[in-house]
Amino acid sequence: MVFFKTQEETLLPKIRLSHLQKAFGHKKVLAGVDLDVYPGESLVIIGGSGTGKSVTLKCILGLLTPDSGKIEIDGQDIATLPRKEREKATAHIGMLFQNAALFDSLSVWENVAFALLQNKKTSRTEAKKLALQKLAQVGLKKDVADLYPADLSGGMKKRVGLARAIATNPDIIFFDEPTTGLDPIMSDVINDLIVSTVKNLGATALTITHDMKSARKIADRIAMLHEGKIIWMGTVKELDKTKNPYVKQFIAGSAEGPIKMEIKADKA
Amino acid sequence: MRLRNTGFIAFITLIGHVLLNFFRATGELCLFLGETIYHCLTPPFYGKALLRQLIEIGFYSLPVVALTTLFAGMVIALQTYTGFSQFSAEGAVAMVVLVAVTRELAPVMAGLMVAGRIGASMAAEIGTMRVTEQIDALSTLSTNPFKYLIAPRVLAGIVMVPVLVFIGDILGICGGYMIGVYKLDFNASTYLINTWEYLKPMDVISGLTKAAVFGFIITALGCYNGYHSKGGAQGVGQATTNAVVSASILILIFNYILTELFFNV
Ligand SMILES: Nc1ncnc2c1ncn2[C@@H]1O[C@H](COP(=O)(O)OP(=O)(O)OP(=O)(O)O)[C@@H](O)[C@H]1O
Ligand SMILES: [Mg+2]
Numbered sequence: 331m332v333f334f335k336t337q338e339e340t341l342l343p344k345i346r347l348s349h350l351q352k353a354f355g356h357k358k359v360l361a362g363v364d365l366d367v368y369p370g371e372s373l374v375i376i377g378g379s380g381t382g383k384s385v386t387l388k389c390i391l392g393l394l395t396p397d398s399g400k401i402e403i404d405g406q407d408i409a410t411l412p413r414k415e416r417e418k419a420t421a422h423i424g425m426l427f428q429n430a431a432l433f434d435s436l437s438v439w440e441n442v443a444f445a446l447l448q449n450k451k452t453s454r455t456e457a458k459k460l461a462l463q464k465l466a467q468v469g470l471k472k473d474v475a476d477l478y479p480a481d482l483s484g485g486m487k488k489r490v491g492l493a494r495a496i497a498t499n500p501d502i503i504f505f506d507e508p509t510t511g512l513d514p515i516m517s518d519v520i521n522d523l524i525v526s527t528v529k530n531l532g533a534t535a536l537t538i539t540h541d542m543k544s545a546r547k548i549a550d551r552i553a554m555l556h557e558g559k560i561i562w563m564g565t566v567k568e569l570d571k572t573k574n575p576y577v578k579q580f581i582a583g584s585a586e587g588p589i590k591m592e593i594k595a596d597k598a
Numbered sequence: 599m600r601l602r603n604t605g606f607i608a609f610i611t612l613i614g615h616v617l618l619n620f621f622r623a624t625g626e627l628c629l630f631l632g633e634t635i636y637h638c639l640t641p642p643f644y645g646k647a648l649l650r651q652l653i654e655i656g657f658y659s660l661p662v663v664a665l666t667t668l669f670a671g672m673v674i675a676l677q678t679y680t681g682f683s684q685f686s687a688e689g690a691v692a693m694v695v696l697v698a699v700t701r702e703l704a705p706v707m708a709g710l711m712v713a714g715r716i717g718a719s720m721a722a723e724i725g726t727m728r729v730t731e732q733i734d735a736l737s738t739l740s741t742n743p744f745k746y747l748i749a750p751r752v753l754a755g756i757v758m759v760p761v762l763v764f765i766g767d768i769l770g771i772c773g774g775y776m777i778g779v780y781k782l783d784f785n786a787s788t789y790l791i792n793t794w795e796y797l798k799p800m801d802v803i804s805g806l807t808k809a810a811v812f813g814f815i816i817t818a819l820g821c822y823n824g825y826h827s828k829g830g831a832q833g834v835g836q837a838t839t840n841a842v843v844s845a846s847i848l849i850l851i852f853n854y855i856l857t858e859l860f861f862n863v
Binding site for chain 2: 388391392393417420421423424425427429431432433434444445448449494498
């Protein structure tokens, strides 16, 4: 879905970050992130390792408290809401963690059906059926369902985490590197799944990835995070035409360019 | 002169740092305890998680607690006999075993054993969940970690440690009886009558109250240290050690305070 400028201005963003800042000790990670994500849109955030992409998602989810700045979900400033309301607002967000973060005391299907089992509206058999269905969507067979997370490979864990994130049909979904550690074919299956989730459920998706092929496939818009700020934003078409040297270096995957990797030890 | 001055300032800074850290940690712990108590008392309750913890604490700690209290009762009987043998040993041994076991030995021994077993495993389990982001994942699945992880553990501790101590009371007294009758050749029925006569409900009740407090201390500190652990395997290890050490120290301190309160000396 591509938005025209005028439409963008009238449409209420699903998520709006204004001047989000976060530091850990003396280390400034987010230095004023401004970002609008529109309903039904799939936005991809790219950027170097350690630039604060995961931290941004955790701030929106309320897992980290930003030092300053505003986070609005459906036009509501999260920080000013009382605790119960805030939990309600973020409860509709599904999240795939970078390291999957599966509950290792529960079996695979119990992980996927966790939210369903907790709210007690669905029976166990029904929840299991739904979990198997979600597992099938991420390309996992029935016999995986009764295994425990410790028995899975890295890529399988990722897919179980993905199934868990979409199990409750949330209207906002965050994917933290959904295709990392997957083979190219499975990556494409997952890309398709993300695209169809956004299309079929009308969900708003915010995806972090280093995988440019995946980004091109799933993104309506792409934003690049560098040194704690969004330095570029545009559609996939604009991505190929951009003259921004940072973006060009990133998509070319070149070591030469304005983004300097700190591979030399700092002079003391 | 200059050197001394900077040394002095460094010293003051150090004291400041230590104090600030101490107050920050205390404040953090108090907030954590407040939140824990709030979530123990308000729904939703996770029955299955609670049941699992009741079994984990009550059933699986039983062998350790049984052994320690049994031997504690036995050794008290023996010691009392060597000390009091000149006087009317039979009455003295029965009474000392009874008082020592119900008031002090069973609660403190069981408390320390459970701290080593349960406090450590809670800190390790919750700590691992913290560093692998499982606790973060819980909140994104609209489940409050305090309700799902911490409240069941703390409730189970408050309920189950007194049960363990009650069993420990019985076993400790049995240990004393065994030594008294089979080793020291006391008359079995006299020993039992003496025990029954000296049995005061207050001794048992005070011991069980202590046990409930210890149960809270052990589980709350285990959860607190796990919940605030950071930095991978090493952090989890550190949390485990802290949980056991701090719980053990607090058990001994609170044992003293509660004794003063109960017996008003
Ligand atoms: N809880 C934390 N405590 C201290 N520092 C943190 C914490 N979480 C993240 N950081 C720091 O914040 C920076 C950004 O981390 P983040 O995980 O957001 O990176 P990222 O952009 O997701 O990188 P990657 O692509 O490698 O996942 C890192 O330098 C990290 O050291
Ligand atoms: Mg990350």
